[in-house]
Amino acid sequence: MTGPKYRQIHNYLKEKIQKGLYSEGDILPSENELCSSFSITRTTVRKALEELIKEGFIEKKHGKGSFVKERRQSLGLLNVKGFSEAVGQNVKTVFLKKPAIREWSNQIQIPVSLMEKQKACIHFERLRFVKGEPVMLENNWLPDIKLGGLISNEFVEASFFKTLSRNYRIEIIGSESELRAENAGSKIAELLKIKEGYPVLHISLKFKTSNPVLNIYSELYCNTQKYPIGNIYHL
């Protein structure tokens, strides 16, 4: 609960942004104001703000101030094109298998580290719809590091990553992926309501998080005919 001072400021501001107390485009208190509020020096405040910049929460403008970023266009999280634009309305997510302890699957393409394989495995399967059409089948695995309530509770805005960030303050800090174009097999074809043999995008993912023993492994199958998969990142 202690840790370095700059982390406390960082968490304090991050929490406010996440809770919507500062919203898109808002200006944060100036560095000097934060200094006196927290009785710390500007060096420390600037360190905290720099962390927020790295995580994509804010941006600074010389001579003006620090501003909360529009959407947190973070680190190459995959989006169905038109997913984030049409938030909520035309998008639906259905659990085929709710989060539960299951076996580590050999379906996972990217090698799971030994440390993680020793732990139990949480798995869930989701089907994502845009305008009523199924466009992405998603299988996710992660080691069970006892995040209380992760299994039973609902996700924040149907997003697993937002849940990790808001409830557990765990951020995605990187990823590794493999991309393949494949012909849909019978199971995929049935779920995505396409013909067998139709080309689908197969994405194998390993997300690294700020918790060094928590990586998230995903296998995605996407019908990219109408909705290509989008991917944005920045330094």
Add this chain to the structure above:
Amino acid sequence: MTGPKYRQIHNYLKEKIQKGLYSEGDILPSENELCSSFSITRTTVRKALEELIKEGFIEKKHGKGSFVKERRQSLGLLNVKGFSEAVGQNVKTVFLKKPAIREWSNQIQIPVSLMEKQKACIHFERLRFVKGEPVMLENNWLPDIKLGGLISNEFVEASFFKTLSRNYRIEIIGSESELRAENAGSKIAELLKIKEGYPVLHISLKFKTSNPVLNIYSELYCNTQKYPIGNIYHL
């Protein structure tokens, strides 16, 4: 040529790394050594090193030092899996069309900014081979911002990005991409030596660089059967 001090140290070290004077795994001079070499304070040295970390050139280890990173596994540059591992030997790149001034193509999926469309367009087309097999057709477009010699000269290690970095000190700072699985048309099929209708991965890319008026647009078609496309990035 002046600019802030930390930028000078940053460029100095970056250049040394790029030229191979420091190589993979090497330890950089300690922060205090750099301080006395350049007659600056540790604050400034640390700022320069932090930039190098962001760009993926080095990593720091508490109590030990700053180390040059193995491969610059930077910002989600796409790689044919097994491309960077088997450097040079099994990999070949052939220009189908050498860099030259051409028209802005309407093949580009991601919108080209107006400012760029006013400039002339440099275009080149390459076919990439692994173990003698063609695996990726690559079309690239960028605005002509008068990078002398870019058209005529050879690329550094057959890499366009390395050329930009080493010769012009321009770095990739982000990207936007769209991914689609498609059936190969006749032209793609012929070039990649596959049957028409075979599933291929179509990647549309926009790379943002440290030069705000230089974005690079690419359309890639990949046969991912044997060699999936890999993609790594980190905060």
Add this chain to the structure above:
DNA sequence: AATTTTAACTTGTACGTACAAGCTGGAAAT
């Protein structure tokens, strides 16, 4: 009234200092 200047804000760079915390190898104690 319109323009210019100034003053008061913002963030950016750079200085210098001090101590904490992680690592390593040689000296000291066992």
Add this chain to the structure above:
DNA sequence: ATTTCCAGCTTGTACGTACAAGTTAAAATT
């Protein structure tokens, strides 16, 4: 000979100060 300890290195955090540079709005000038 082995272990323990410590001194001297490394990076990490935090303090405080000063001035440069970009922005803005009020004040002074025209």
